[in-house]
Amino acid sequence: MSLTSPRSESSRAADSTGATRRREFLFGCRDELPILLGCLPFGMIYGLLARSAGLPAGVSQAMSSVIFAGSAQFIAAQLIRDGATAAVVVLTVLVVNLRHALYSASVAPSLRRLSWAWKAVLAYLLTDEAYAVVISRYGRDDARGETPLHRHWYFLGAGITLWASWQVSTAIGIFVGMRVPERWSLDFTLPLTFIALVFPAVKDRAAAAAAIGAGVVAVGLAGFPFKLGLLAAAAVGIVAGLALEKEKRT
């Protein structure tokens, strides 16, 4: 290295910090790309369904940024279509998204030193898909015994990439959905989506008990107004699953 004045050295250090941040951000964007393949069709289907549930285009689009959680948005659209009351929609979204508390607990130690603004932004971007990418990066870092200083920029890159594509795919779905006739029964893609999500995920007896218990009770309580039966059925299913787990352990 040639001689450098202290001033240019410090400006180079600032440069390299900027370059590291930029590189981390772009790596985050890049690693999120494969997941978009599965996400983009989802966003489009959501946009389509929100419209067929009777929500105005603006509200359908807004839901993608104010809730920003795929399965919760699908369920909200379905409940609204079925005439659920607002309290049931809000409660169901809350319950369905409670799993994000686990993600929050899992990334919390590595975000401890960040400012409140950073914490708020990254929490907003903490979806299933961003979490999956970010936590596997943290795992790779841990395996090497490293904690890179600017890796929250990686999180930001992954999260923003997902956010932007979710908004765009929602818009495309809304646009297409306004042009599809009702006899195509596109609303049926909703339960089909849930089938695709629930059946492969049932891997043990507790999960099976939760699904069966909730399904049976939901049919029995289908006559309840405002879809209140749904919450009761889900509660029964969860308790049934927990009971089975406990029994196995003792």
Next chain:
Amino acid sequence: MSWLPWLVLAGLLTFATRLSFIALLGRVEAPPLLRRALRLVPPAVLSAIVVPELLLRGGRIDPTLGNHRLLAGLVAVGVALWTRNVLATIAAGMVALWLLQAVFT
């Protein structure tokens, strides 16, 4: 009634959930019972939505061959278990429903 204020409320609750442990500075761990219960939320909630959707027609249980959505749903369950692919499952279920509707109406 506009749904927007309610969806904003649901969004704020979702944000609060995501922020919860991050805001607690990573000092607090989720209790084990909560962990186990949360794992069971998706199968329970999704099943509570899907099963009545397939089984009920006009508010009554209809387990007959005339229930096209039930048959198409069963096709989708098979494809879901076989391929574990969301798009393949949706495609198979929709094609099955369209075929049934075309043949029997």
